Amino acid sequence: MANILVCDDDREIVDAIEIYLLQEGYTIYKAYDGEQAIRILKEQEIHLLIIDVMMPKLDGIHATLKIREYSSIPIIILSAKSEDNDKILGLNIGADDYVTKPFNPLELLARVKSHLRRYTMLGSSPDTAKSTFFQVGGLCIDDDTKEVTVDGEAVRLTPIEYNILLLLVKNCGRVFSIDQIYERIWNEEAIGADNTVAVHIRHIREKIEINPKEPRYLKVVWGVGYKVEKQ
Numbered sequence: 001m002a003n004i005l006v007c008d009d010d011r012e013i014v015d016a017i018e019i020y021l022l023q024e025g026y027t028i029y030k031a032y033d034g035e036q037a038i039r040i041l042k043e044q045e046i047h048l049l050i051i052d053v054m055m056p057k058l059d060g061i062h063a064t065l066k067i068r069e070y071s072s073i074p075i076i077i078l079s080a081k082s083e084d085n086d087k088i089l090g091l092n093i094g095a096d097d098y099v100t101k102p103f104n105p106l107e108l109l110a111r112v113k114s115h116l117r118r119y120t121m122l123g124s125s126p127d128t129a130k131s132t133f134f135q136v137g138g139l140c141i142d143d144d145t146k147e148v149t150v151d152g153e154a155v156r157l158t159p160i161e162y163n164i165l166l167l168l169v170k171n172c173g174r175v176f177s178i179d180q181i182y183e184r185i186w187n188e189e190a191i192g193a194d195n196t197v198a199v200h201i202r203h204i205r206e207k208i209e210i211n212p213k214e215p216r217y218l219k220v221v222w223g224v225g226y227k228v229e230k231q
Contacts (some may be wrong), residue, residue, distance in 0.1 A: 002116050005040055007031040007060070008052035008078060013101075017050065020105045021112070034058025038066060046073060048116055050108070053079040053090065061089055068094035072158050074115035078103070091199035096160045097186075114187055118159045134169045137231030139208060139217050141169055150208050160185065161204050164197075168218065168228040177225035201226055 004026045006017050011032065018028045029044060031037040035058045037051060049067070051060040058066075064075055077090040077098040090098060096115055099108050132143040138151040143166060148155040157165065163185050168176065176184075182193035201220075205212040219229045 001025045001027065002047040003027045003029065003045055004048045004050065004112065005029040005031060005037060005044075005046045006050045007034065007037040007055070007063070008050075009033060009055045010052070013052075013078075016105070017108065020109055024109065024113075026112075034060060034063030034066075037063055041067060041071065041073075047119060048074045048076070048112060050076045050078060050112070053077060061093065064090060064095050065093045068158075072156065074119050074159055076108075076111060076115065088195055088199055091196060092203065094158055094203070096158055097196075110188075115159070118163060134166070134172075136169055136172050136217060136228055139169065139228075141166055148208075155207050157204070157207060160200055161207070164200055165204055165208070165218075165228075168226065172228050173230045175221045175225050175227045180225065 004021055006014050006021070006028060007030075008014050008017075009032050014030050014032070018030065021028050029040050029046065031040055033055045034051070037049065038058070040046065041049070051063060053060040055063075060077055060079075064077070067073075067075065074097075075095045077095045078101055079090070079098055080101045097111055099111060134141045134143065140149045141147075146162065148157055148162065148165065164181060167181065167184060168174075178194050178197045179190035181197050182188075182190035186193075201218065202212070205215050205218050208217055209215045217228050217231075219227055221227060
């Protein structure tokens, strides 16, 4: 079962989240600022991080930025409704999802399960996963080893970014709307998904395109959605 790190300076929130996660059999680690979270991540094998935005010493945004330098574990950001800009910023620097306070614990639990499922699949053993290789021009995805390269250079993606790119590459030339992308990747109804998907698309472009403003691979079809261009 997965190890989950919960980080929030409000200890009551941490304890409440712990109760729900323990009922599902997860092992819980707790931190109360970003510095503690980073220390635990380096000392323990953590499979998913839930982290608040506003905290002392090191906030959730800067902690996520530091964590993404060496780890691709799923990160779910907790934020108040007044912190919309922080949500988008968090997604921009590598967080996978966000949940708005006050939140429904069952919704948070569903998101945890969904991200852990994708993360487990991303790290699945080549012995148990069907070997599949996709190539579009110089962009290559080995879905057996979960490796992405562009012109021979390795590209490091988060699990969400990988799954979005894989969806578009496997269906090269086909246009997917924002709602279609969200529903296929997050496995839930797309309600107000525009910003979430757009941020991940922009982040993928920054990693796979020479000039993200003039993308070769990941194209926008205005008023419709996104596609990976056939080469």
